[in-house]
Amino acid sequence: MSDNIIEVRGLKKYYLGGQVKALDGxxxxxxxxxxxxxxxxxxxxKSTFLRSLNLxxxxxxxxxxxxxxxxxxxxxxxxxHRQKMGMVFQHFNLFNNMNIIKNMTIAPTQxxxxxxxxxxxxxxxxxxxxxxxxxxxxxxxxxSGGQKQRVAIVRALCMEPEVMLFxxxxxxxxxxxxxxxxxxxxxxxxxxxxxxxxxxxxxFAREVGTRVIFMDGGRIIEENNPKDFFENPxxxxxxxxxxxxx
Amino acid sequence: xxxxxxxxxxxxxxxxSCFITDDRWEWxxxxxxxxxxxxxxxxxxxxxxxxxxxxxxxxxxxxxxxMKIRGGIGYYVLKLLNxxxxxxxxxxxxxxxxxxxxxxxxxxxxxxxxxxxxxxAFGLNSGAYVAEIFRGxxxxxxxxxxxxxxxLGFSYFQTMVHVVIPQxxxxxxxxxxxxxxxxxxxxxxxGYVGILDLTKAGERIRGIxxxxxxxxxxxxxxxxxxxxxxxxxxxxxxxxxxxxER
Ligand SMILES: Nc1ncnc2c1ncn2[C@@H]1O[C@H](COP(=O)(O)OP(=O)(O)OP(=O)(O)O)[C@@H](O)[C@H]1O
Ligand SMILES: [Mg+2]
Numbered sequence: 001m002s003d004n005i006i007e008v009r010g011l012k013k014y015y016l017g018g019q020v021k022a023l024d025g026x027x028x029x030x031x032x033x034x035x036x037x038x039x040x041x042x043x044x045x046k047s048t049f050l051r052s053l054n055l056x057x058x059x060x061x062x063x064x065x066x067x068x069x070x071x072x073x074x075x076x077x078x079x080x081h082r083q084k085m086g087m088v089f090q091h092f093n094l095f096n097n098m099n100i101i102k103n104m105t106i107a108p109t110q111x112x113x114x115x116x117x118x119x120x121x122x123x124x125x126x127x128x129x130x131x132x133x134x135x136x137x138x139x140x141x142x143x144s145g146g147q148k149q150r151v152a153i154v155r156a157l158c159m160e161p162e163v164m165l166f167x168x169x170x171x172x173x174x175x176x177x178x179x180x181x182x183x184x185x186x187x188x189x190x191x192x193x194x195x196x197x198x199x200x201x202x203x204f205a206r207e208v209g210t211r212v213i214f215m216d217g218g219r220i221i222e223e224n225n226p227k228d229f230f231e232n233p234x235x236x237x238x239x240x241x242x243x244x245x246x
Numbered sequence: 247x248x249x250x251x252x253x254x255x256x257x258x259x260x261x262x263s264c265f266i267t268d269d270r271w272e273w274x275x276x277x278x279x280x281x282x283x284x285x286x287x288x289x290x291x292x293x294x295x296x297x298x299x300x301x302x303x304x305x306x307x308x309x310x311x312x313m314k315i316r317g318g319i320g321y322y323v324l325k326l327l328n329x330x331x332x333x334x335x336x337x338x339x340x341x342x343x344x345x346x347x348x349x350x351x352x353x354x355x356x357x358x359x360x361x362x363x364x365x366x367a368f369g370l371n372s373g374a375y376v377a378e379i380f381r382g383x384x385x386x387x388x389x390x391x392x393x394x395x396x397x398l399g400f401s402y403f404q405t406m407v408h409v410v411i412p413q414x415x416x417x418x419x420x421x422x423x424x425x426x427x428x429x430x431x432x433x434x435x436x437g438y439v440g441i442l443d444l445t446k447a448g449e450r451i452r453g454i455x456x457x458x459x460x461x462x463x464x465x466x467x468x469x470x471x472x473x474x475x476x477x478x479x480x481x482x483x484x485x486x487x488x489x490x491e492r
Contacts, residue, residue: 056393058315074316083399093394097412106408107398152394159398 004065005163005194006030006053011062013048013218022048024218026062030163035195037205037226040215041241046198049215050167053196054078054085067162083111086156086164090172092148094140094155100127101136104155112159119158126154130184146177150184163194170201202246206230214238264460270451277447278468284364284443285430291369292429293422296376301406302331303377304384308392309402331377338374344435346371351439360441364433372429379425383418384410416487423480427473434469444468 006029013023022045030036038046051057053064055071055078063070071081095103104123108114114122127133130150140148149169156164169185170178182204189195189208199205205212205226212229214222214237222235230246233239265271306328313321338346350367351360387410395405437446448465452458 054397056397058312060315074318079396079399079401082397085397087394087397089390089394091388091390093388093390095391095394095409097409097416107400110404110408111399156398 003032004029005032005067006196007063007065008053009063009065011049011052011064012060013045013052013057014060021218023052023059026218026220028213028220030194030196032162032194033192034210035189035193035197035208036211036213037209038196038198038213038215039200039202039205039241039245040221044215045218046215047167048218050165050196050198053165054082054087056087083107083159084162086153086159086161088149088152088156088164088166088169090168092140092145092152092172094143094148094152096140099137099139100132100143100151103140103151104158107155108158123154123158126157127151129187130154144177145173146180149173149177149181153181153184153188157188163196164188166195166197166199168198168200170199200245202230214241216241260455260457260460263455264451264457265464270454273442273447273450274444274464274468277442277444280361280441281430281433281436281443281445284361284368284433284436284441285426287365288368288372288433289426289429291365292372292376292425295370295373296380299331299334299373299377300380300384302327303381305402307381307385335374335377338371343368343371343432344438347435347439360439363439364436364441364443368429368433372425375425376422379418379421380414383414383421386417387413419487420480420484423476423483427476427480430472430476431469 008026008028011023011026011028012021014021024045026045026049038049040046048057052059053066055064059072063072065071066081066085069076069081071078094100095106098106101120101123104126105114105116105119108119108122109116124133124136127136130153132147132150135143135147135151140151143151153164153169166185170181173181178201182201185195185197185204186208197204197209207226209226211223212226213220214229214233214235216237222229222233222238224232230242233242265274302324306324309324313324347364347367350363355363355366391409391413392405395409396402400408433443434445436443437449440446442450444465448461451461455461
């Protein structure tokens with residue numbers, strides 16, 4: 001047995017009958033405890049890759065093993081595996097028809113059959129950790145963007161996932177709120193959570209990433225530890241990209 | 247005797263012959279009650295039919311892509327159901343209700359009671375409209391709400407029940423109530439198949455008394471007052487909903 005949580009082989013995602021190759025053959029392993037940061041220009045396939053990992057996008061070809069199970073197999077019940085893969089979206093996607101505590105407890109009570117008390121207790125502990133315990137009864141529309149995203153992160157954590165997927169979690173935030181969300185993510189990384197993060201925050205990649213992946217044209221062009229990735233890029237497209245964003 | 251009091255006493259006589267003689271006002275009451283019964287039960291039937299149709303149509307729209315890739319018999323069943331639903335909606339919306347009513351009365355349910363026939367005819371017709379209201383409502387819910395549900399491990403059905411439908415009900419309620427008002431007015435054609443609805447009651451009085459003005463004005467006023475009251479109620483509900491929001 002390897003210590004890979006996720007193994008991706010030959011992953012392809014085509015749109016419009018093959019006219020758009022959003023993913024054009026991706027191989028990647030994610031190890032337990034890694035914080036993998038994915039960067040790349042717009043349209044390079046970062047979101048498609050991340051969303052394929054929990055099958056929000058159905059791959060056109062290739063396999064994804066999660067804990068040794070090929071989840072692209074039709075016979076696999078993906079809902080069971082998604083419980084162990086938390087996802088955080090650019091636009092938060094808190095359930096508008098529920099208050100914060102309900103947002104956080106509905107999945108554990110319905111899917112993990114936790115008691116209401118147990119789920120509430122866990123949710124409140126997590127809310128406290130992100131400084132929002134006094135907003136438990138509020139509705140999503142009453143929170144700021146940064147608060148919503150912190151709730152979205154702890155909502156996913158309530159399911160006790162083995163890996164957390166982030167798709168540009170700070171891109172929709174006002175600049176002054178980016179820090180509070182990144183801080184929560186850093187804490188999570190330090191606590192040993194396995195994370196795959198699509199972001200434009202190069203500081204985050206450098207500081208907490210264990211590995212950085214550069215995507216372009218639906219492929220992985222280069223990957224390395226953050227130090228070498230940023231200080232000694234090999235591929236011309238990466239050099240060009242870094243010269244623009246740094 | 248001056249002209250005014252002559253006119254007044256004629257008016258009084260007409261009024262008496264239209265409404266008081268032989269307790270003719272009771273026809274109006276019975277007709278009104280029948281109109282209400284047909285409207286309410288037709289809407290209930292329409293809601294049931296509409297929810298089923300909308301469930302099929304939006305399941306197809308939302309899952310077509312992923313089911314196509316995953317394959318299996320489910321995809322073809324859903325495709326067939328979707329086609330049937332589409333045909334149903336097209337037929338129901340393409341034929342005037344009065345024609346549909348006559349077909350039910352004279353062709354399909356020949357031996358049934360009058361009012362149930364009207365309920366079936368108006369209800370099945372209204373179902374097509376309710377279906378499109380619901381489908382529009384489901385489609386207007388941000389897809390992120392749906393994806394957040396699925397990413398936590400909820401099935402398609404669970405996500406619909408806990409997240410999408412509660413928000414859809416809220417957003418479509420005013421439109422549905424307006425459908426109720428439209429339906430109430432639409433039932434005024436029930437007299438075509440001999441049902442004593444409100445309009446028919448006025449007609450019957452006119453036929454006996456040879457007075458057109460008073461019975462028709464009475465009928466018109468009852469419709470108007472009912473619709474104005476219902477519209478007021480809809481406005482109040484709309485305001486409530488908006489206040490609970492944000
Ligand atoms: N549903 C779709 N239909 C057609 N093309 C799509 C669809 N979704 C994505 N694409 C295309 O696939 C490619 C990869 O898109 P993706 O969203 O993964 O890029 P990205 O790297 O996340 O970009 P960004 O930084 O702008 O978020 C793009 O060319 C995009 O236009
Ligand atoms: Mg993206």
